[in-house]
Amino acid sequence: xxxxxxxxxxxxxxxxxxxxxxxxxxxxxxxxxxxxxxxxxxxxxxxxxxxxxxxxxxxxxxxxxxxxxxxxxxxxxxxxxxxxxxxxxxxxxxxxxxxxxxxxxxxxxxxxxxxxxxxxxxxxxxxxxxxxxxxxxxxxxxxxxxxxxxxxxxxxxxxxxxxxxxxxxxxxxxxxxxxxxxxxxxxxxxxxxxxxxxxxxxxxxxxxxxxxxxxxxxxxxxxxxxxxxxxxxxxxxxxxxxxxxxxxxxxxxxxxxxxxxxxxxxxxxxxxxxxxxxxxxxxxxxxxxxxxxxxxxxxxxxxxxxxxxxxxxxxxxxxxxxxxxxxxxxxxxxxxxxxxxxxxxxxxxxxxxxxxxxxxxxxxxxxxxxxxxxxxxxxxxxxxxxxxxxxxxxxxxxxxxxxxxxxxxxxxxxxxxxxxxxxxxxxxxxxxxxxxxxx
Numbered sequence: 001x002x003x004x005x006x007x008x009x010x011x012x013x014x015x016x017x018x019x020x021x022x023x024x025x026x027x028x029x030x031x032x033x034x035x036x037x038x039x040x041x042x043x044x045x046x047x048x049x050x051x052x053x054x055x056x057x058x059x060x061x062x063x064x065x066x067x068x069x070x071x072x073x074x075x076x077x078x079x080x081x082x083x084x085x086x087x088x089x090x091x092x093x094x095x096x097x098x099x100x101x102x103x104x105x106x107x108x109x110x111x112x113x114x115x116x117x118x119x120x121x122x123x124x125x126x127x128x129x130x131x132x133x134x135x136x137x138x139x140x141x142x143x144x145x146x147x148x149x150x151x152x153x154x155x156x157x158x159x160x161x162x163x164x165x166x167x168x169x170x171x172x173x174x175x176x177x178x179x180x181x182x183x184x185x186x187x188x189x190x191x192x193x194x195x196x197x198x199x200x201x202x203x204x205x206x207x208x209x210x211x212x213x214x215x216x217x218x219x220x221x222x223x224x225x226x227x228x229x230x231x232x233x234x235x236x237x238x239x240x241x242x243x244x245x246x247x248x249x250x251x252x253x254x255x256x257x258x259x260x261x262x263x264x265x266x267x268x269x270x271x272x273x274x275x276x277x278x279x280x281x282x283x284x285x286x287x288x289x290x291x292x293x294x295x296x297x298x299x300x301x302x303x304x305x306x307x308x309x310x311x312x313x314x315x316x317x318x319x320x321x322x323x324x325x326x327x328x329x330x331x332x333x334x335x336x337x338x339x340x341x342x343x344x345x346x347x348x349x350x351x352x353x354x355x356x357x358x359x360x361x362x363x364x365x366x367x368x369x370x371x372x373x374x375x376x377x378x379x380x381x382x383x384x385x386x387x388x389x390x391x392x393x394x395x396x397x398x399x400x401x402x403x404x405x406x407x408x409x410x411x412x413x414x415x416x417x418x419x420x421x422x423x424x425x426x427x428x429x430x431x432x433x434x435x436x437x438x439x
Contacts, residue, residue: 022428023426023427023428023434025387025388025389025423026424026426027389027392027423028122028422028424029419029421030115030409030420030422031123032050032420033049033052033124033127034048035047035048035049035108035414036105038075038105039156040104040156041086041088041092041093041156041157041158042087042092044086044088046086047415048104048414048415049412049415050113050414051071051072051075051412051413051420052070052113052409053394053395053397053410053411053420054069054072054172054173054396055069055070055170055172055183055184055240056070056173056315056398056399056409057174057181057317057398058399058400058407059176059177060177060244061177062175064401065117066115066125067401068115068173068181069113069115069173070113070171070183071110071170072110072170072171072411073108073110073167073168073169074105074106074108074109074110075414075416076101076102076103077101077102077416078098078101079093079094079097079098079099079101079102079154080098086102092158094152094154095154095158095160097152099151100151100153101142101153101154102153102154102155103140103141103154103161104155106139106141106155106161107139108139108140109130109139111127111128111129111130111198112127112130112181112194112198113126113128114126114127114128115422117407117422117424122422128197128198130194130198131199131200132199132217132218133199133200133219135199136217138166138168138218139164140169141153142163143163143167143187143212143213144163144165144213145187145212145213146212147208147212147229148206148209148230148231150163150187150233165214165217166200166215166217168183168187168203169187169234170192171183171186171236171237171238171254171396172184172237172238172239172240172251172315172316174318175242176246177246178196178246179196180194180195180196180201181193181194181195182194183240184237184238184239184240186231186234186236186237188203188205188209188213188224188228188236189228189231189236189237189253190203190204190205190206190224190236191203191204191224191249191276199218200218201218202218202221203216203218203219203221204276205221205224206227206228206229207225207226208222208229209229221281223276223281223282223283224276224283225352226354227257227259227353228253230257230259230354232255232258232265235254235255235312236253237252238314238396239251239252239254239313239327240252240316241316241324242318244320244322247278247279248275249275249276250275250276250316250318250324250341251273252271252273252313252316253271253313254271254313255271255309255311255313256268256270256271256361259354260354260357260359260362264361264362265309265361266308267308268361268362269290269291269293269308269311270291270360270361270363271288271291272286272287272289272347272360273286273287273288274286274287275341275342285342285346286346286347286351286352287341287344287345287376288360288368288374289313289375289376290376291308291311291313291328292311292328292335294311294330297310297311297332297333297385298385299332299333299384299385300333302332311328311329312329312330313328314329314395314396314397315327315396317400319432320400320432322342323340323432324338324339324340324341325338325381325398325431326378327395327396327397327398329395331393332391333383333385334382334383334391334395335383336381336383336398336406337381338378338379338434339376339377339379340377341376345372345374347360347373348371348372348373360373381431382425382434392408392410392423393417393418394410394411394412394413395409395410395423396410396411397409400431403431403432404426404427404429404430405425405427406425406431407423407425408422408423408425
């Protein structure tokens with residue numbers, strides 16, 4: 001079957017539904033890629049596979065049936081969950097440090113994966129483990145940060161691991177026309193430019209943080225607003241999208257900044273989206289995105305009441321007309337919104353200064369109006385609560401295959417969260433005009 005017709009086969013399978021202006025959905029399980037088995041203190045063993053769905057992207061110059069996905073930093077277990085997951089105390093595995101992480105496979109290299117979508121499923125084309133300037137693989141271990149907070153790492157035997165200035169927690173992906181990639185990263189938080197062979201070309205971090213990472217095996221440039229370092233730990237840059245001309249990178253925090261403190265992150269509903277000028281190596285625009293109320297996510301609230309901090313922005317993708325498709329979620333409920341930041345109001349530069357009080361994250365509706373801050377306008381494209389079938393948890397990546405079709409991928413936490421899925425969603429109307437949940 002010609003490549004141009006492969007995805008059409010998926011559309012045809014649900015043509016009757018599409019004719020009613022409803023989005024059609026086909027779920028494919030992504031074949032697991034085994035990493036091996038690990039033994040822990042106390043004798044417990046666990047098997048892991050690669051978590052392929054922390055991000056996804058499809059390039060305009062790619063074949064119509066190909067797309068990329070991204071793994072994150074590698075298998076990890078919260079130290080506070082040591083007893084529940086491994087049957088051993090936090091003291092035995094993490095020296096009593098509940099806020100740290102256990103890395104069962106400390107040498108794992110985060111990677112980009114390329115997949116082919118067929119009418120009957122997915123096949124792996126290749127893997128691109130990330131590597132440093134020296135040619136050696138990097139790890140996903142935590143960074144030695146002083147300008148922002150960090151966490152310690154422990155191996156399966158409970159031994160403390162050294163900080164790694166090159167380590168990355170990779171969470172979002174975009175591919176450029178020249179075959180290089182842009183990655184959103186949480187530790188810094190940072191954005192990372194990666195060559196087509198997986199070599200890290202440059203890591204852009206908040207201003208002042210480059211000194212902490214001077215020992216990294218690749219160039220580090222302090223080019224992002226210093227305030228980005230106020231990201232909540234493990235809630236860094238979770239979404240990236242490349243402009244159609246390849247000159248600008250849009251990126252977003254996963255959650256509101258801890259600005260001035262964690263209370264602002266935990267209770268806030270507004271997060272920042274930035275535009276980064278690649279040639280100039282600086283952010284040139286910034287907007288404020290309003291998150292949906294936590295209680296509105298029906299599938300997630302069915303088990304327990306959800307809080308504002310549970311809502312996350314987990315990915316962005318560029319549409320053919322230059323608008324952005326944004327993925328907002330808790331776990332079971334996922335929503336896609338369309339935004340057009342370049343035609344709405346921008347955040348004033350003064351709000352990028354830590355000294356500006358009250359901080360942007362703590363303002364309410366009236367205060368935002370008084371400060372002349374316009375919120376981004378968002379149009380609902382898809383709400384998975386309205387779809388039939390079992391929800392796919394932790395959808396974190398979007399590959400826009402065409403103006404009518406996307407592939408959503410989930411993060412299965414390296415096998416700890418079950419299987420990896422590709423959810424193919426086909427719309428009856430172009431995504432740039434689709435609204436009200438797919439009609």
